[in-house]
Amino acid sequence: MALIILAHPKFESSVANKTVADELQSGTDIEIRNIHDLYPDYKIDVKAEQDALLRHQTIVFQYPFYWYNMPGILKHWFDEVFEYQFAYGSRGDKLKGKNFIPSFTVGSSESSYNILGSQHFRVYEFCKNLEQTALFAQMNYIDPMYFYETSITAGFSEEDIRNRAIQHAKKLLSRIIELQ
Template sequence: MSLIILAHPTYDKSFANKIIIEELKNSNSDIEIRNIHELYPDYNIDVKAEQQALLRHKTIVFQYPFYWYNMPAILKHWFDVVFEYQFAYGSQGDKLKGKNFLPSFTVGSSQDSYTPLGFQHFRVYEFCKPLEQTAYHSQMNYIEPMYFYGTSLTAGYAKEEIKTNAKQHAEKIIQQIQELEKDGVLDIEVI
């Protein structure tokens, strides 16, 4: 069973992430989707509810737009309060041990811009090191991030191409989850 932590501060205006989530909802995968910005618009996260959600699942997918070379603020806050001492780390903090940690995000800019000579100067994976360390520190299995470029409508990327890429991305997430889970198929629960 898999958990999607959706962290998009302007999900109602999203294009690519909304398509990804709709494709996941319409799949036959055993997925729970938690839209944390909708659940906690005031950032007052129910730590125990989020920890219980994590405990119910084997694979956790973090779905979000790549904001300023990082995750949106609500997801960072979510990690700060949910991955607490003696839950995610510490002498008794092994509650997430062995679970799969899969970052999945959309990148507004082009792939060419994320090169040493490109506009962004660094490759996307270089910005993912804190995620990787968070997974390792909490004894989770870090799965290489899944992402695709050119998702910004305001930057002029074609709507149809973004839609096609978002659908393909959702399919890759489903395939990755199935590979990680190797279990039966149930209904999707949206909270």
Template sequence: MALIILAHPNFKNSAANKTIIEELKNSRLQIEIRNIHELYPDYKIDIKAEQDALLRHKTVIFQYPVYWYNMPAILKQWFDLVFEYQFAYGSKGDKLKDKNFIPSFTVGAPEDEYNTLGNHHFRVYEFCKNLEQTAYYAQMKYIDPIYFHGTSLEAGYTTDDVKNKAIDQAERLLKRLSELEEML
């Protein structure tokens, strides 16, 4: 069973992330979804509840849209509080050891803008180094991120384009989860 930490500040109006979550819910795999914006609209995160959810699962997926080259603020707050000393790190902080850590996100801009010559100057994976280090520091197994570009309707993508890409991403996630399950 996998845990999905969903961090989208406007989930009800999302085409991409909403479609991914719907596809995952409709799959045969058992998943627990924690929509942290819905659970904690005031950002007062129940640390114990979140840590208990992490302890119940072997694989944790972090699902979110990229905002200004990073995760949404509530997900950063979640990490700051939940991955605390003696839980996620420290001399007794091995509670997440060997759990799978999978970033899954959506990017508004087209892929060709994420390179040394594009508007964003870096490739997307370069913005994931903080996630990778967080996983390593918590002794988790970092799994390469799953993501897609082109979710911004303002940039000319249609809702159908975005939903089709989101379905593809959900299928890639499900395949990865099935592979990880087989390894157990």
């Protein structure tokens, strides 16, 4: 059905991303590749990752929003896996027409992500690099799916985070099904 590239450096202690992954995995035909577990040394098996991408029409990138971007291992994963003549170049059309869905969790509140908020920009403004990556690889860029208030250290309750994560997973699964 879909491939989830999961990139969370502290997945076992995560509430939001762990709940999303658990919800997506239960009772669905979704392949989840936890790249932190697979590559703790950051030595990406490029062929295995490319093979996984080729098996699926829809690829979801699930991660926590870190310093207004993706975690370092996911950036490294893109650098390694989306290589010349695979994702781009004269013969680099292997991902052409596949769906690219960014899905992430945002620790702080929605109100902080606006011109007057502490983050000064809306979340989607930080996603242009993702959109360009998808377009450069001839993929169908699907607008990012994300939700706010996922940080316990920022004062949000575990129960509220879990409930938001369950709702997010349901919306994400609906979107995946719609794209099939």
